[in-house]
Amino acid sequence: MALKGKALVAQGGGPTAVINQSMVGVALEARKYDCVTHVYGALHGVEGIVNEDFIDLSQETVENLERVAATPSSGLLSTRVKPDAEFCGKLFEAMKAHDIRFFFYCGGNDSSDTVRIVNEYAKKANYDFCAVHVPKTIDNDLVLNDHTPGFGSAARFVASAFAGVNQDNRALAGVYIGIVMGRHAGFLTGAAALAKTYADDGPHLIYLPEVEFDIEKFLADVKSVYDKYDRCVIAVSEGISDKDGEPMITKLVDEVEKDAHGNVQLSGTGALGDLLVKEVKEKLGIGRVRSDTFGYLQRSFLGCVSETDQTEAREVGERAVQYAVLGGQSGSVVIKRVGDYAVDYELTELENIAAKTKHMNPEFINAEGNHVTKAFIDYCKPLIGAELPGAYRLRAPKVAKIMNK
Amino acid sequence: MALKGKALVAQGGGPTAVINQSMVGVALEARKYDCVTHVYGALHGVEGIVNEDFIDLSQETVENLERVAATPSSGLLSTRVKPDAEFCGKLFEAMKAHDIRFFFYCGGNDSSDTVRIVNEYAKKANYDFCAVHVPKTIDNDLVLNDHTPGFGSAARFVASAFAGVNQDNRALAGVYIGIVMGRHAGFLTGAAALAKTYADDGPHLIYLPEVEFDIEKFLADVKSVYDKYDRCVIAVSEGISDKDGEPMITKLVDEVEKDAHGNVQLSGTGALGDLLVKEVKEKLGIGRVRSDTFGYLQRSFLGCVSETDQTEAREVGERAVQYAVLGGQSGSVVIKRVGDYAVDYELTELENIAAKTKHMNPEFINAEGNHVTKAFIDYCKPLIGAELPGAYRLRAPKVAKIMNK
Numbered sequence: 001m002a003l004k005g006k007a008l009v010a011q012g013g014g015p016t017a018v019i020n021q022s023m024v025g026v027a028l029e030a031r032k033y034d035c036v037t038h039v040y041g042a043l044h045g046v047e048g049i050v051n052e053d054f055i056d057l058s059q060e061t062v063e064n065l066e067r068v069a070a071t072p073s074s075g076l077l078s079t080r081v082k083p084d085a086e087f088c089g090k091l092f093e094a095m096k097a098h099d100i101r102f103f104f105y106c107g108g109n110d111s112s113d114t115v116r117i118v119n120e121y122a123k124k125a126n127y128d129f130c131a132v133h134v135p136k137t138i139d140n141d142l143v144l145n146d147h148t149p150g151f152g153s154a155a156r157f158v159a160s161a162f163a164g165v166n167q168d169n170r171a172l173a174g175v176y177i178g179i180v181m182g183r184h185a186g187f188l189t190g191a192a193a194l195a196k197t198y199a200d201d202g203p204h205l206i207y208l209p210e211v212e213f214d215i216e217k218f219l220a221d222v223k224s225v226y227d228k229y230d231r232c233v234i235a236v237s238e239g240i241s242d243k244d245g246e247p248m249i250t251k252l253v254d255e256v257e258k259d260a261h262g263n264v265q266l267s268g269t270g271a272l273g274d275l276l277v278k279e280v281k282e283k284l285g286i287g288r289v290r291s292d293t294f295g296y297l298q299r300s301f302l303g304c305v306s307e308t309d310q311t312e313a314r315e316v317g318e319r320a321v322q323y324a325v326l327g328g329q330s331g332s333v334v335i336k337r338v339g340d341y342a343v344d345y346e347l348t349e350l351e352n353i354a355a356k357t358k359h360m361n362p363e364f365i366n367a368e369g370n371h372v373t374k375a376f377i378d379y380c381k382p383l384i385g386a387e388l389p390g391a392y393r394l395r396a397p398k399v400a401k402i403m404n405k
Numbered sequence: 406m407a408l409k410g411k412a413l414v415a416q417g418g419g420p421t422a423v424i425n426q427s428m429v430g431v432a433l434e435a436r437k438y439d440c441v442t443h444v445y446g447a448l449h450g451v452e453g454i455v456n457e458d459f460i461d462l463s464q465e466t467v468e469n470l471e472r473v474a475a476t477p478s479s480g481l482l483s484t485r486v487k488p489d490a491e492f493c494g495k496l497f498e499a500m501k502a503h504d505i506r507f508f509f510y511c512g513g514n515d516s517s518d519t520v521r522i523v524n525e526y527a528k529k530a531n532y533d534f535c536a537v538h539v540p541k542t543i544d545n546d547l548v549l550n551d552h553t554p555g556f557g558s559a560a561r562f563v564a565s566a567f568a569g570v571n572q573d574n575r576a577l578a579g580v581y582i583g584i585v586m587g588r589h590a591g592f593l594t595g596a597a598a599l600a601k602t603y604a605d606d607g608p609h610l611i612y613l614p615e616v617e618f619d620i621e622k623f624l625a626d627v628k629s630v631y632d633k634y635d636r637c638v639i640a641v642s643e644g645i646s647d648k649d650g651e652p653m654i655t656k657l658v659d660e661v662e663k664d665a666h667g668n669v670q671l672s673g674t675g676a677l678g679d680l681l682v683k684e685v686k687e688k689l690g691i692g693r694v695r696s697d698t699f700g701y702l703q704r705s706f707l708g709c710v711s712e713t714d715q716t717e718a719r720e721v722g723e724r725a726v727q728y729a730v731l732g733g734q735s736g737s738v739v740i741k742r743v744g745d746y747a748v749d750y751e752l753t754e755l756e757n758i759a760a761k762t763k764h765m766n767p768e769f770i771n772a773e774g775n776h777v778t779k780a781f782i783d784y785c786k787p788l789i790g791a792e793l794p795g796a797y798r799l800r801a802p803k804v805a806k807i808m809n810k
Binding site: 041054056058068073075077079080093097160163165274296299392394396397403 | 420458460475479485575600704705707
């Protein structure tokens with residue numbers, strides 16, 4: 001390989017618990033090669049690249065890199081900017097000016113599209129360059145990937161939260177609605193099902209973006225569970241949409257905020273939960289109805305991490321460098337499940353990942369459209385790492401009544 | 406001691422991560438004594454007592470008791486019923502009918518009042534009886550206690566959450582508001598301060614129920630932090646109140662729900678957070694403003710527990726039985742801090758605890774009334790158990806710009 005120059009790593013989109021593992025995986029691996037003269041990190045993703053806000057990761061201790069790897073969220077800071085073709089041209093010019101020959105961008109499908117366009121600029125300019133997209137998203141919605149780094153840890157958070165609130169809801173009965181992240185894909189909301197130990201444990205109902213949300217059906221479902229158990233725990237994806245594909249939150253909230261990607265703001269507000277609570281209270285006449293919106297906690301909570309996710313996030317960063325430096329290849333690293341449980345990595349063309357969204361496999365969703373199947377639980381369980389601590393019940397026998405016989 | 410008969414344990418009020426440690430502490434200790442013929446558990450607290458919904462904890466394996474001890478929330482289930490004197494009379498009658506001679510009630514200050522009244526009925530009836538209140542509350546607001554079981558684990562959750570969202574807010578800058586439980590006492594909200602590693606880490610501002618909340622002052626504080634750091638992380642107690650002591654949430658939300666204690670519903674809704682977000686957006690013109698309401702997650706999240714809290718919760722249950730069975734005493738078990746860090750337990754008269762609320766010591770609150778002091782951090786740190794995993798930053802040097810010089 002004649003390719004010699006600097007490597008650049010950046011992080012884009014929503015932070016995860018393990019995105020720093022990928023960044024450090026890139027940095028430590030790239031530092032091994034003579035043909036990589038320096039390893040730079042761009043601050044705030046693509047924004048930092050056009051502004052040349054680079055730091056020199058060659059001048060970091062292994063100790064501190066490892067500490068940052070174990071820290072949630074994006075150590076290089078992130079951005080919500082979605083570059084258009086012109087912006088990508090600027091990205092390329094900045095990288096060229098700094099003799100950057102290897103580019104690694106950790107992010108979701110929008111980030112992979114950015115990598116693709118930058119790579120095309122390099123080709124057109126006959127600039128020797130390898131660019132690899134390193135997958136990341138708690139939504140788990142990248143096509144071709146069995147799953148994505150970040151998902152397992154967020155899924156562990158969601159399962160742990162529902163295991164706890166299920167106990168809380170048993171102790172003080174009522175209806176509990178937990179709103180979980182996931183704009184178009186229900187994987188993270190589905191992970192709530194991993195919270196169950198006993199057959200009548202919650203979540204009793206799970207609503208996913210993949211299934212058309214009908215408020216009347218929802219109320220009937222809740223009534224049915226509540227009639228049976230005197231309580232009901234529900235996991236709802238923030239992205240649930242009606243039959244026309246319109247997110248419920250846009251129908252419920254007066255003013256909606258949109259990001260640079262044209263996406264409606266779903267997180268950072270309790271509005272959807274509060275409005276579902278209102279419906280249940282008013283239409284079903286149930287007194288104690290509560291909602292929590294898990295919000296940012298699910299992607300950054302300190303100390304809730306899946307070791308599997310951690311390891312794989314490190315590996316995709318490491319492999320990205322190997323594909324680029326040793327193989328001279330550009331592309332997107334893909335996680336394949338090759339055993340129960342084992343994974344392998346492949347490199348795919350960037351256009352195979354870019355701007356596409358993976359949805360839940362229909363066999364992961366029950367026939368009623370209000371829960372997940374055993375197939376989903378089998379799929380998800382190895383991803384959350386060590387088995388959750390159990391949530392157990394007393395089973396002592398009842399005492400015969402004396403006064404109220 | 407002539408006292409011989411059954412022991413009864415029950416749990417009241419909001420669940421905690423360690424209230425089952427106390428219940429199991431009572432059960433295992435009481436099962437040791439010959440004078441305790443059976444150990445009963447009442448389901449759903451005082452409701453279960455009047456309905457004689459008892460289970461026989463003498464017929465439980467140690468293994469299962471230990472599993473339940475490690476499970477968050479109230480294994481005996483709970484209640485929000487606040488008994489009046491007449492109801493307490495019924496409690497006494499039910500206990501007398503079952504020859505219950507030892508009564509242990511895990512709960513907050515309302516629960517201690519219930520224990521006090523039942524004990525008075527027993528005295529009037531010349532019924533030999535010992536009743537001990539076992540302290541519990543994530544709010545940490547029981548007088549005479551250095552702190553209360555349940556607080557340390559909830560504080561650990563709050564600190565872990567803020568350590569994470571602080572990283573998230575660094576990566577994608579803006580204003581973040583986290584709403585924390587605590588109706589009258591700000592201890593739990595103050596625990597957010599334990600999240601800080603670096604001097605400019607959030608939470609940058611902390612608002613407590615002990616300090617009169619003024620929306621104009623709040624906005625000025627946020628502006629000042631945002632001007633300095635381009636971001637701001639804020640911890641807000643759900644119980645913040647205005648100069649007349651009226652909770653902000655009642656001023657903001659049209660319909661408020663009240664519980665049996667006459668308390669306004671503060672949790673299970675994102676309304677307070679959403680309305681503070683609206684104020685910051687509109688008045689300060691900041692684009693990215695987000696809020697999460699930690700809700701029920703902070704008191705029941707599976708796997709987030711302070712070992713110190715766990716141990717002490719077990720011990721207060723154990724000591725309660727020893728005071729009653731060996732000492733023939735009634736009262737409330739109190740936690741005293743006797744070293745840095747070590748505790749001891751005392752028994753105090755029930756009327757010393759009942760229906761009183763401990764607030765944050767003024768020396769725990771900064772002069773500005775918008776953060777906690779080092780004294781509070783020193784007080785709180787040993788209570789959350791093992792040191793939190795660190796949250797570290799890259800410190801690689803900046804690279805000189807070429808194009809944007």
